[in-house]
Amino acid sequence: MESSLQRPPSSALPSPRRSFRPSDRISSAQVPSEAQGAHQMESPVEEEKKAAQQQKQRYAFHTRSHVDILDDGYRWRKYGQKAVKNNKFPRSYYRCTHQGCSVKKQVQRLSKDEAIVETTYEGVHNHTTEKPIDSFEQVLEQMQMYSYF
DNA sequence: CGGATTTGACCCGCGC
DNA sequence: GCGCGGGTCAAATCCG
Numbered sequence: 173m174e175s176s177l178q179r180p181p182s183s184a185l186p187s188p189r190r191s192f193r194p195s196d197r198i199s200s201a202q203v204p205s206e207a208q209g210a211h212q213m214e215s216p217v218e219e220e221k222k223a224a225q226q227q228k229q230r231y232a233f234h235t236r237s238h239v240d241i242l243d244d245g246y247r248w249r250k251y252g253q254k255a256v257k258n259n260k261f262p263r264s265y266y267r268c269t270h271q272g273c274s275v276k277k278q279v280q281r282l283s284k285d286e287a288i289v290e291t292t293y294e295g296v297h298n299h300t301t302e303k304p305i306d307s308f309e310q311v312l313e314q315m316q317m318y319s320y321f
Numbered sequence: 322c323g324g325a326t327t328t329g330a331c332c333c334g335c336g337c
Numbered sequence: 338g339c340g341c342g343g344g345t346c347a348a349a350t351c352c353g
Contacts, residue, residue, distance in 0.1 A: 247325095249324085249325065249326080250325080250326060250327080251326095251344095251345070251346075252327095252328095252344070252345060252346080253327080253328080254342090254343065254344070254345095256342085256343080257341090257342070257343090263343090263344095265344075265345080269324090269325090
């Protein structure tokens, strides 16, 4: 949305972001005040999970569009944007807003061809794709994507 | 009001 | 061992 200024200069920064650290995500813990119940924090180890993590499937699609927001049928929440060194354009990171659905989407524009957008999907969705694709264009667009691994 | 989005800072892994 | 790159999170802000 660079078209409009959603973040005016304002006048005052609440405080220096530099040292603004509520608790740095607190060390070890995302559950500081919840230890009362105790529960079983977690079993010793799950070394086997290592392999499971690698099972993450990664699908890359090259779509020819001017917009990065390619709606494939799921709701994505942008959680970050970073510029890569090889590319002149910044890369956008999206995540599926679902409970239990931790699918990640990575959108990157090719500096060579601004019209080409590389979308990389990581993981699989837990819920079905409930997205009414009425526009034929959308279908055609999806058909245009190729290159998967 | 809620959810989505933005931006900055921090973290981790790898390379040299 | 340190630096760079890439990736993620978290708070703040804005839009509907």
